[in-house]
Amino acid sequence: MEEVNDKVTHNQCSMHINESGAQLTHEQIGPADAIPAVRQRIVREATRLFALKGYNGVSVREIVEAAGITRPTLYYYFPSKEQLFEHIIAETLGEFRSQLEQAVRSQGSLRERLIQICRVHLDFARCNADNCHLVHSVLFTNESKRVNFDLDEYFRQNMRMIADVLAEGMASGDIRSGDPWLMAMMFGGIIHMFIMAMMRDPAAVSQEGLAEIVVDNLLRGLGA
Amino acid sequence: MEEVNDKVTHNQCSMHINESGAQLTHEQIGPADAIPAVRQRIVREATRLFALKGYNGVSVREIVEAAGITRPTLYYYFPSKEQLFEHIIAETLGEFRSQLEQAVRSQGSLRERLIQICRVHLDFARCNADNCHLVHSVLFTNESKRVNFDLDEYFRQNMRMIADVLAEGMASGDIRSGDPWLMAMMFGGIIHMFIMAMMRDPAAVSQEGLAEIVVDNLLRGLGA
DNA sequence: CGCAACCTACCGAACAGTAGGTATATAAAC
């Protein structure tokens, strides 16, 4: 009860996932819709552990121990381990989607918008390293089958949003004509690579000005 | 005995992993060092299942059932589930490294060498989809701790090889001056993105001329 | 040849431990 929701909240970063945000379909707790600290602890520790060892690598015993509770308490808040997992995934993806939409709709030159898109990715990954790690582990083991969420469609939509921005750039003459989808894949891939590097060693990637550098290099090209 | 080592061997692709290649330290079977078909089946099915469900998602029972044997037989060929897993990873990474080294050492213009590097990645991923999937699942859950192999160092070395090629390009005036490491990250990220897309839906990525298109787009840049 | 000794390659059954999940009790709050 004394220490509640720190540890994810980083310093200069305000886009972390707060469990108290708009929830996706789960039984509401109590008449006043405050979220119990215990439930938050469960989500936080489960996220951390799932990210570290994958779904099958973590037992509910481990989760409840980390959260300082017992198993029935976890099952009081979540119907199953699987749905706890699903909840975390859906919450993470939902939060990121909203951040990305904001970046895509941002005003400014094409370059600035691309920088904003890049920055949103990097910031989100930095502030929600565990969630980010978790989503990746879902993507690459086919535990995707486990989670009741069309991940392919989700990422296709994200790519489509970026491709649309690039297509606008072609219309305005900022981007040379070509296949917006292919270009979006390239842009997404580059961003992704730095996220991966950050996940494996946060200190190895200096966030300072990275988005600008990446976008400028991509626009100019590597050729002399 | 009748059907032995197909199913990985694709048509126009000759860079699949053959279990009969130079083995890494395990007891040699028999005086003639032929590799028993049973052992190959174990490795093949284990690779497929691990790729599909992750290390912890697959039981030894599942593997032996898929391979058409019993558990003691698996333990006859491999000392543990963990070391079977490790063997597959090490074999995969070793084989890819050798392919990549060949591409890096290839002759030709800088553009052609980059295309070759890109092509090696894409071909390897296409011909060894299971192995590729598996390595990724190791990368993103921290089952990396499980495997007795410094994955960070491995990929750092791969990136260094690509960065060196780019640095040579700077010296010869083909690449504009800049940070070779950052450029290698960008190049690697783009390649990676297409590999991911292939892994999730092999049909969605047309391999035909992709390497050329990617390299040319990267060299020229997306800007008008 | 006959036969014992040994080997590789495999199997059925069982082990101790842990998995996810729950029936039931209890303690406090309304």
Add this chain to the structure above:
DNA sequence: GTTTATATACCTACTGTTCGGTAGGTTGCG
């Protein structure tokens, strides 16, 4: 007294692993 939130103790199913055994082949030797 009902509801909310927690705990103890237990269930069944499954985990990785091992034990003891054996079919079938090869070798050595008289």
